[in-house]
Amino acid sequence: MSCCRRCGLLVGAVFGAVVAILAGIVYRQMWLFDVQNPAEVLENGSKPIVWEKGPYTYRVRYLAKENITAHDNYTVSYLLPNGAIFEPSMSVGPEEDMVTTLNLAVAGAYSLIPKILHLALERMIKTSNSSLFQRRTVREILWGYTDPMLKTTMGVFSPYNGTYDGDYTVFTGKNDISKVSTIESKLSFWNDTYCDTINGTDATSFPPFVDRNKPLFFFSSDICRSVSADFSSTVDLKGIQVYRFVLPPATFASPTVNPDNQCFCTDKLVTRNCTLAGALDVSSCRGGQ
Protein backbone atom coordinates (compact mmCIF):
# COMPACT_ATOMS: atom_id res chain seq x y z
CA MET A 1 0.00 0.00 0.00
CA SER A 2 1.52 3.25 -1.02
CA CYS A 3 0.46 6.41 0.64
CA CYS A 4 0.94 10.11 0.18
CA ARG A 5 2.49 9.73 -3.25
CA ARG A 6 2.29 13.49 -3.45
CA CYS A 7 4.12 13.78 -0.17
CA GLY A 8 2.59 17.10 0.71
CA LEU A 9 2.86 18.55 4.15
CA LEU A 10 -0.49 18.38 5.76
CA VAL A 11 0.44 20.29 8.86
CA GLY A 12 -2.55 21.99 10.32
CA ALA A 13 -3.69 23.53 7.08
CA VAL A 14 -6.69 21.38 6.52
CA PHE A 15 -9.04 21.07 9.42
CA GLY A 16 -11.25 18.40 8.06
CA ALA A 17 -11.84 16.50 4.90
CA VAL A 18 -15.10 14.68 4.54
CA VAL A 19 -16.04 12.30 1.82
CA ALA A 20 -19.66 12.62 0.80
CA ILE A 21 -21.20 10.14 -1.56
CA LEU A 22 -24.42 11.25 -3.19
CA ALA A 23 -26.03 9.11 -5.85
CA GLY A 24 -22.76 7.34 -6.54
CA ILE A 25 -20.86 10.60 -7.03
CA VAL A 26 -17.99 11.10 -4.63
CA TYR A 27 -17.34 14.57 -3.24
CA ARG A 28 -14.56 15.68 -1.02
CA GLN A 29 -15.41 18.54 1.29
CA MET A 30 -12.68 20.60 2.87
CA TRP A 31 -12.65 22.94 5.85
CA LEU A 32 -9.70 25.22 6.42
CA PHE A 33 -8.24 26.80 9.51
CA ASP A 34 -8.50 30.56 9.12
CA VAL A 35 -6.13 32.02 11.69
CA GLN A 36 -7.56 35.24 13.12
CA ASN A 37 -4.58 36.45 15.12
CA PRO A 38 -1.36 35.62 13.21
CA ALA A 39 0.47 38.71 14.46
CA GLU A 40 -0.28 37.94 18.09
CA VAL A 41 0.84 34.34 17.71
CA LEU A 42 4.13 35.39 16.14
CA GLU A 43 4.86 38.31 18.45
CA ASN A 44 3.51 37.10 21.75
CA GLY A 45 3.15 33.36 21.31
CA SER A 46 -0.59 33.63 21.87
CA LYS A 47 -2.82 30.65 21.26
CA PRO A 48 -3.99 30.69 17.64
CA ILE A 49 -7.64 31.63 17.27
CA VAL A 50 -8.98 29.73 14.32
CA TRP A 51 -12.23 29.94 12.48
CA GLU A 52 -13.32 27.00 10.53
CA LYS A 53 -14.10 27.98 6.94
CA GLY A 54 -15.92 25.66 4.62
CA PRO A 55 -17.03 23.46 3.14
CA TYR A 56 -15.23 23.81 -0.15
CA THR A 57 -16.46 20.89 -2.18
CA TYR A 58 -14.77 19.04 -5.00
CA ARG A 59 -16.02 16.22 -7.09
CA VAL A 60 -13.41 13.46 -6.99
CA ARG A 61 -13.08 9.88 -8.13
CA TYR A 62 -14.90 10.54 -11.39
CA LEU A 63 -12.17 8.89 -13.46
CA ALA A 64 -12.30 5.16 -14.16
CA LYS A 65 -9.98 2.76 -12.32
CA GLU A 66 -6.88 1.81 -14.29
CA ASN A 67 -4.56 -1.18 -14.55
CA ILE A 68 -7.09 -3.57 -13.08
CA THR A 69 -5.53 -6.94 -12.31
CA ALA A 70 -7.54 -9.88 -10.97
CA HIS A 71 -5.85 -12.36 -8.65
CA ASP A 72 -7.04 -15.90 -8.05
CA ASN A 73 -7.60 -15.45 -4.29
CA TYR A 74 -10.75 -13.32 -4.65
CA THR A 75 -8.81 -10.08 -4.73
CA VAL A 76 -8.25 -7.50 -7.43
CA SER A 77 -5.67 -4.68 -7.72
CA TYR A 78 -6.12 -1.32 -9.39
CA LEU A 79 -4.98 2.30 -9.52
CA LEU A 80 -7.25 5.26 -8.91
CA PRO A 81 -6.46 8.26 -11.13
CA ASN A 82 -6.78 11.50 -9.17
CA GLY A 83 -8.88 14.43 -10.32
CA ALA A 84 -10.87 17.15 -8.61
CA ILE A 85 -13.50 19.50 -10.03
CA PHE A 86 -14.76 22.40 -7.91
CA GLU A 87 -18.47 22.25 -7.07
CA PRO A 88 -19.62 25.84 -6.28
CA SER A 89 -23.19 24.85 -5.42
CA MET A 90 -21.95 22.77 -2.48
CA SER A 91 -19.38 25.29 -1.22
CA VAL A 92 -19.56 28.35 1.04
CA GLY A 93 -17.78 30.53 -1.49
CA PRO A 94 -15.56 30.52 -4.57
CA GLU A 95 -12.15 28.89 -4.69
CA GLU A 96 -10.72 32.42 -4.67
CA ASP A 97 -11.72 33.00 -1.02
CA MET A 98 -8.74 34.09 1.06
CA VAL A 99 -7.67 32.30 4.23
CA THR A 100 -4.77 32.78 6.62
CA THR A 101 -3.15 29.43 7.36
CA LEU A 102 0.04 27.95 8.54
CA ASN A 103 2.72 28.41 5.90
CA LEU A 104 3.46 24.86 4.81
CA ALA A 105 6.96 25.66 3.59
CA VAL A 106 8.04 27.45 6.74
CA ALA A 107 6.37 25.06 9.17
CA GLY A 108 7.69 22.04 7.34
CA ALA A 109 11.20 23.38 6.81
CA TYR A 110 11.96 23.37 10.52
CA SER A 111 11.28 19.67 10.84
CA LEU A 112 13.10 18.74 7.62
CA ILE A 113 16.25 20.80 8.06
CA PRO A 114 18.84 19.94 10.72
CA LYS A 115 18.89 22.26 13.75
CA ILE A 116 22.35 23.52 12.89
CA LEU A 117 20.97 25.17 9.74
CA HIS A 118 18.01 26.84 11.42
CA LEU A 119 19.76 30.20 11.51
CA ALA A 120 20.33 30.09 7.75
CA LEU A 121 16.72 29.00 7.36
CA GLU A 122 15.51 31.99 9.33
CA ARG A 123 17.47 34.27 7.00
CA MET A 124 15.90 32.55 3.98
CA ILE A 125 12.46 33.02 5.49
CA LYS A 126 13.14 36.72 6.06
CA THR A 127 14.59 37.53 2.62
CA SER A 128 11.68 35.82 0.88
CA ASN A 129 9.24 37.76 3.11
CA SER A 130 7.79 34.46 4.30
CA SER A 131 6.32 33.92 7.71
CA LEU A 132 4.81 31.10 9.72
CA PHE A 133 1.44 32.23 8.43
CA GLN A 134 0.36 33.14 4.94
CA ARG A 135 -2.71 34.54 3.28
CA ARG A 136 -3.71 32.71 0.13
CA THR A 137 -6.73 31.54 -1.82
CA VAL A 138 -8.40 28.25 -1.01
CA ARG A 139 -7.44 26.98 -4.46
CA GLU A 140 -3.76 27.79 -3.90
CA ILE A 141 -3.60 26.18 -0.47
CA LEU A 142 -5.28 23.00 -1.61
CA TRP A 143 -3.98 22.52 -5.13
CA GLY A 144 -0.71 24.37 -5.25
CA TYR A 145 1.18 27.64 -5.59
CA THR A 146 4.81 28.58 -6.11
CA ASP A 147 6.39 29.15 -2.73
CA PRO A 148 8.54 32.31 -2.64
CA MET A 149 11.10 30.72 -0.33
CA LEU A 150 11.48 27.23 -1.76
CA LYS A 151 10.68 28.28 -5.34
CA THR A 152 8.78 25.03 -5.75
CA THR A 153 5.12 24.19 -5.91
CA MET A 154 3.55 23.71 -2.51
CA GLY A 155 0.01 22.78 -1.64
CA VAL A 156 -1.81 20.32 0.52
CA PHE A 157 -2.70 18.11 -2.43
CA SER A 158 -0.07 19.18 -4.92
CA PRO A 159 0.39 17.68 -7.46
CA TYR A 160 -2.99 16.02 -7.80
CA ASN A 161 -4.35 16.05 -11.37
CA GLY A 162 -2.53 13.43 -13.41
CA THR A 163 -1.33 11.45 -10.40
CA TYR A 164 -2.51 8.07 -9.17
CA ASP A 165 -3.63 6.72 -5.87
CA GLY A 166 -2.77 3.14 -5.12
CA ASP A 167 -2.33 0.51 -5.97
CA TYR A 168 -5.14 -0.93 -3.96
CA THR A 169 -5.73 -4.62 -3.47
CA VAL A 170 -9.32 -5.27 -2.48
CA PHE A 171 -11.57 -8.25 -1.93
CA THR A 172 -14.01 -8.96 -4.75
CA GLY A 173 -16.47 -10.41 -2.25
CA LYS A 174 -17.01 -13.52 -4.36
CA ASN A 175 -16.62 -15.78 -1.32
CA ASP A 176 -18.00 -13.27 1.22
CA ILE A 177 -20.31 -10.47 0.13
CA SER A 178 -19.68 -8.43 3.29
CA LYS A 179 -16.09 -7.95 2.14
CA VAL A 180 -16.80 -6.40 -1.27
CA SER A 181 -14.29 -3.61 -1.97
CA THR A 182 -12.68 -3.73 1.45
CA ILE A 183 -8.96 -3.16 1.31
CA GLU A 184 -6.81 -6.10 2.31
CA SER A 185 -3.46 -4.33 2.73
CA LYS A 186 -1.92 -2.54 5.69
CA LEU A 187 0.14 0.63 5.95
CA SER A 188 3.72 0.77 7.09
CA PHE A 189 3.71 4.49 7.60
CA TRP A 190 2.85 5.47 11.15
CA ASN A 191 4.97 2.79 12.78
CA ASP A 192 2.09 1.72 14.97
CA THR A 193 -0.31 -1.19 14.57
CA TYR A 194 -3.37 0.88 15.41
CA CYS A 195 -2.60 3.80 13.10
CA ASP A 196 -1.37 1.50 10.32
CA THR A 197 -4.61 -0.49 10.23
CA ILE A 198 -6.59 -0.03 7.06
CA ASN A 199 -10.26 -0.42 7.82
CA GLY A 200 -12.94 -0.55 5.18
CA THR A 201 -12.90 0.58 1.57
CA ASP A 202 -11.34 3.39 -0.44
CA ALA A 203 -14.69 5.22 -0.03
CA THR A 204 -15.67 4.99 -3.69
CA SER A 205 -17.99 2.14 -2.79
CA PHE A 206 -19.10 0.11 0.20
CA PRO A 207 -20.33 -3.43 0.69
CA PRO A 208 -24.08 -3.78 0.14
CA PHE A 209 -26.62 -3.64 3.00
CA VAL A 210 -25.10 -0.69 4.88
CA ASP A 211 -26.19 -0.90 8.52
CA ARG A 212 -26.83 2.56 9.87
CA ASN A 213 -26.23 1.40 13.44
CA LYS A 214 -22.63 0.60 12.64
CA PRO A 215 -19.83 2.99 11.77
CA LEU A 216 -18.73 3.07 8.14
CA PHE A 217 -14.98 2.57 7.84
CA PHE A 218 -12.92 3.90 4.98
CA PHE A 219 -9.34 4.75 4.18
CA SER A 220 -8.34 8.19 2.94
CA SER A 221 -4.97 8.21 1.25
CA ASP A 222 -4.84 12.02 1.36
CA ILE A 223 -4.51 11.96 5.09
CA CYS A 224 -2.93 8.52 5.16
CA ARG A 225 -5.29 7.01 7.69
CA SER A 226 -8.49 5.11 8.23
CA VAL A 227 -11.47 7.01 9.53
CA SER A 228 -14.96 5.98 10.49
CA ALA A 229 -18.17 7.85 9.90
CA ASP A 230 -21.36 7.61 11.97
CA PHE A 231 -24.90 7.70 10.67
CA SER A 232 -26.46 11.13 11.23
CA SER A 233 -29.70 11.34 9.26
CA THR A 234 -31.77 10.08 6.40
CA VAL A 235 -31.87 12.51 3.51
CA ASP A 236 -34.27 12.62 0.60
CA LEU A 237 -32.25 12.92 -2.59
CA LYS A 238 -34.55 13.45 -5.57
CA GLY A 239 -37.00 10.90 -4.17
CA ILE A 240 -34.38 8.38 -3.07
CA GLN A 241 -33.79 7.85 0.63
CA VAL A 242 -30.07 8.08 1.34
CA TYR A 243 -28.13 7.80 4.56
CA ARG A 244 -25.87 10.65 5.60
CA PHE A 245 -22.76 9.58 7.49
CA VAL A 246 -20.55 12.18 9.13
CA LEU A 247 -17.14 12.07 10.77
CA PRO A 248 -17.51 12.38 14.55
CA PRO A 249 -15.50 15.29 16.05
CA ALA A 250 -13.28 12.79 17.86
CA THR A 251 -11.77 11.71 14.54
CA PHE A 252 -9.45 14.68 14.19
CA ALA A 253 -9.37 15.64 17.86
CA SER A 254 -6.00 16.04 19.51
CA PRO A 255 -4.64 13.02 21.41
CA THR A 256 -5.45 14.81 24.67
CA VAL A 257 -9.13 14.46 23.74
CA ASN A 258 -8.94 11.20 21.80
CA PRO A 259 -5.98 9.06 22.95
CA ASP A 260 -6.38 6.81 19.89
CA ASN A 261 -4.90 9.63 17.83
CA GLN A 262 -1.59 9.56 19.71
CA CYS A 263 0.18 7.56 17.02
CA PHE A 264 -0.90 10.06 14.35
CA CYS A 265 0.90 12.82 16.22
CA THR A 266 4.47 12.73 14.97
CA ASP A 267 5.33 16.41 14.89
CA LYS A 268 5.55 17.74 18.44
CA LEU A 269 6.61 21.20 17.29
CA VAL A 270 3.74 22.03 14.98
CA THR A 271 1.10 20.37 17.13
CA ARG A 272 2.41 21.98 20.34
CA ASN A 273 3.09 18.63 21.95
CA CYS A 274 0.05 17.03 20.36
CA THR A 275 -2.46 19.45 21.87
CA LEU A 276 -3.54 21.09 18.60
CA ALA A 277 -6.39 19.35 16.86
CA GLY A 278 -6.54 18.65 13.18
CA ALA A 279 -2.83 18.73 12.57
CA LEU A 280 -1.70 15.60 10.85
CA ASP A 281 1.91 15.44 9.78
CA VAL A 282 2.41 13.27 6.75
CA SER A 283 5.83 14.69 5.97
CA SER A 284 7.68 11.62 7.18
CA CYS A 285 6.62 9.86 3.99
CA ARG A 286 9.44 11.75 2.30
CA GLY A 287 11.79 9.28 3.86
CA GLY A 288 9.83 6.32 2.61
CA GLN A 289 9.31 7.51 -0.94
Ligand SMILES: *[C@@H]1O[C@H](CO)[C@@H](O)[C@H](O)[C@H]1NC(C)=O
Ligand atom coordinates in the same frame (compact mmCIF):
# COMPACT_ATOMS: atom_id res chain seq x y z
C1 LIG B 1 1.80 41.68 22.27
O1 LIG B 1 1.72 41.95 23.66
C2 LIG B 1 2.00 43.32 23.97
C3 LIG B 1 2.02 43.47 25.48
O2 LIG B 1 0.90 42.82 26.04
C4 LIG B 1 0.95 44.21 23.29
O3 LIG B 1 1.24 45.57 23.56
C5 LIG B 1 0.98 44.00 21.79
O4 LIG B 1 -0.04 44.74 21.17
C6 LIG B 1 0.80 42.53 21.49
N1 LIG B 1 0.96 42.29 20.04
C7 LIG B 1 -0.06 42.01 19.21
C8 LIG B 1 0.26 41.82 17.78
O5 LIG B 1 -1.20 41.85 19.64
Ligand SMILES: *[C@@H]1O[C@H](CO)[C@@H](O)[C@H](O)[C@H]1NC(C)=O
Ligand atom coordinates in the same frame (compact mmCIF):
# COMPACT_ATOMS: atom_id res chain seq x y z
C1 LIG C 1 -0.50 0.63 -16.20
O1 LIG C 1 -0.04 -0.53 -16.89
C2 LIG C 1 0.68 -0.23 -18.06
C3 LIG C 1 0.98 -1.54 -18.80
O2 LIG C 1 1.48 -2.50 -17.87
C4 LIG C 1 1.96 0.54 -17.72
O3 LIG C 1 2.68 0.87 -18.90
C5 LIG C 1 1.55 1.82 -16.98
O4 LIG C 1 2.74 2.49 -16.56
C6 LIG C 1 0.70 1.49 -15.79
N1 LIG C 1 0.23 2.75 -15.21
C7 LIG C 1 0.66 3.22 -14.05
C8 LIG C 1 0.13 4.54 -13.63
O5 LIG C 1 1.45 2.60 -13.34
Ligand SMILES: *[C@@H]1O[C@H](CO)[C@@H](O)[C@H](O)[C@H]1NC(C)=O
Ligand atom coordinates in the same frame (compact mmCIF):
# COMPACT_ATOMS: atom_id res chain seq x y z
C1 LIG D 1 -3.93 -12.38 -3.04
O1 LIG D 1 -3.03 -12.39 -4.12
C2 LIG D 1 -2.32 -11.15 -4.31
C3 LIG D 1 -1.48 -11.27 -5.58
O2 LIG D 1 -0.78 -12.48 -5.62
C4 LIG D 1 -1.46 -10.87 -3.08
O3 LIG D 1 -0.79 -9.62 -3.24
C5 LIG D 1 -2.36 -10.81 -1.85
O4 LIG D 1 -1.57 -10.63 -0.69
C6 LIG D 1 -3.20 -12.08 -1.72
N1 LIG D 1 -4.15 -11.88 -0.63
C7 LIG D 1 -4.50 -12.83 0.26
C8 LIG D 1 -5.48 -12.44 1.30
O5 LIG D 1 -3.99 -13.94 0.21
Ligand SMILES: *[C@@H]1O[C@H](CO)[C@@H](O)[C@H](O)[C@H]1NC(C)=O
Ligand atom coordinates in the same frame (compact mmCIF):
# COMPACT_ATOMS: atom_id res chain seq x y z
C1 LIG E 1 -7.87 19.39 -12.35
O1 LIG E 1 -8.63 18.91 -13.43
C2 LIG E 1 -10.01 19.33 -13.41
C3 LIG E 1 -10.73 18.68 -14.54
O2 LIG E 1 -10.03 18.83 -15.74
C4 LIG E 1 -10.08 20.86 -13.48
O3 LIG E 1 -11.44 21.28 -13.39
C5 LIG E 1 -9.30 21.45 -12.31
O4 LIG E 1 -9.29 22.86 -12.41
C6 LIG E 1 -7.87 20.93 -12.32
N1 LIG E 1 -7.22 21.39 -11.11
C7 LIG E 1 -6.04 21.99 -11.08
C8 LIG E 1 -5.52 22.42 -9.77
O5 LIG E 1 -5.38 22.19 -12.11
Ligand SMILES: *[C@@H]1O[C@H](CO)[C@@H](O)[C@H](O)[C@H]1NC(C)=O
Ligand atom coordinates in the same frame (compact mmCIF):
# COMPACT_ATOMS: atom_id res chain seq x y z
C1 LIG F 1 10.15 41.94 0.87
O1 LIG F 1 9.51 43.10 1.39
C2 LIG F 1 10.29 44.30 1.27
C3 LIG F 1 9.56 45.43 1.96
O2 LIG F 1 8.17 45.31 1.84
C4 LIG F 1 10.54 44.58 -0.22
O3 LIG F 1 11.35 45.74 -0.37
C5 LIG F 1 11.24 43.37 -0.86
O4 LIG F 1 11.38 43.58 -2.25
C6 LIG F 1 10.46 42.08 -0.61
N1 LIG F 1 11.24 40.94 -1.09
C7 LIG F 1 10.72 39.96 -1.84
C8 LIG F 1 11.65 38.84 -2.22
O5 LIG F 1 9.55 39.98 -2.20
Ligand SMILES: *[C@@H]1O[C@H](CO)[C@@H](O)[C@H](O)[C@H]1NC(C)=O
Ligand atom coordinates in the same frame (compact mmCIF):
# COMPACT_ATOMS: atom_id res chain seq x y z
C1 LIG G 1 9.23 2.43 15.18
O1 LIG G 1 8.95 2.15 16.53
C2 LIG G 1 9.97 1.41 17.21
C3 LIG G 1 9.47 1.04 18.57
O2 LIG G 1 8.69 2.04 19.14
C4 LIG G 1 11.25 2.25 17.24
O3 LIG G 1 12.28 1.55 17.87
C5 LIG G 1 11.66 2.60 15.81
O4 LIG G 1 12.78 3.46 15.82
C6 LIG G 1 10.52 3.28 15.06
N1 LIG G 1 10.88 3.45 13.66
C7 LIG G 1 10.69 4.59 12.98
C8 LIG G 1 11.07 4.59 11.56
O5 LIG G 1 10.19 5.58 13.52
Ligand SMILES: *[C@@H]1O[C@H](CO)[C@@H](O)[C@H](O)[C@H]1NC(C)=O
Ligand atom coordinates in the same frame (compact mmCIF):
# COMPACT_ATOMS: atom_id res chain seq x y z
C1 LIG H 1 -10.53 -0.27 12.79
O1 LIG H 1 -11.74 -0.97 13.08
C2 LIG H 1 -11.87 -1.38 14.45
C3 LIG H 1 -13.19 -2.12 14.59
O2 LIG H 1 -13.38 -2.98 13.49
C4 LIG H 1 -11.85 -0.18 15.36
O3 LIG H 1 -11.90 -0.59 16.71
C5 LIG H 1 -10.57 0.62 15.14
O4 LIG H 1 -10.63 1.81 15.91
C6 LIG H 1 -10.38 1.00 13.68
N1 LIG H 1 -9.08 1.59 13.47
C7 LIG H 1 -8.89 2.79 12.85
C8 LIG H 1 -7.48 3.24 12.70
O5 LIG H 1 -9.82 3.45 12.43
Ligand SMILES: *[C@@H]1O[C@H](CO)[C@@H](O)[C@H](O)[C@H]1NC(C)=O
Ligand atom coordinates in the same frame (compact mmCIF):
# COMPACT_ATOMS: atom_id res chain seq x y z
C1 LIG I 1 6.62 20.11 24.92
O1 LIG I 1 7.00 19.28 26.01
C2 LIG I 1 8.37 19.40 26.39
C3 LIG I 1 8.70 18.35 27.46
O2 LIG I 1 7.60 18.13 28.29
C4 LIG I 1 8.62 20.82 26.86
O3 LIG I 1 9.99 20.99 27.22
C5 LIG I 1 8.26 21.81 25.74
O4 LIG I 1 8.41 23.14 26.19
C6 LIG I 1 6.84 21.59 25.25
N1 LIG I 1 6.61 22.42 24.07
C7 LIG I 1 5.48 23.11 23.86
C8 LIG I 1 5.37 23.87 22.59
O5 LIG I 1 4.54 23.08 24.66
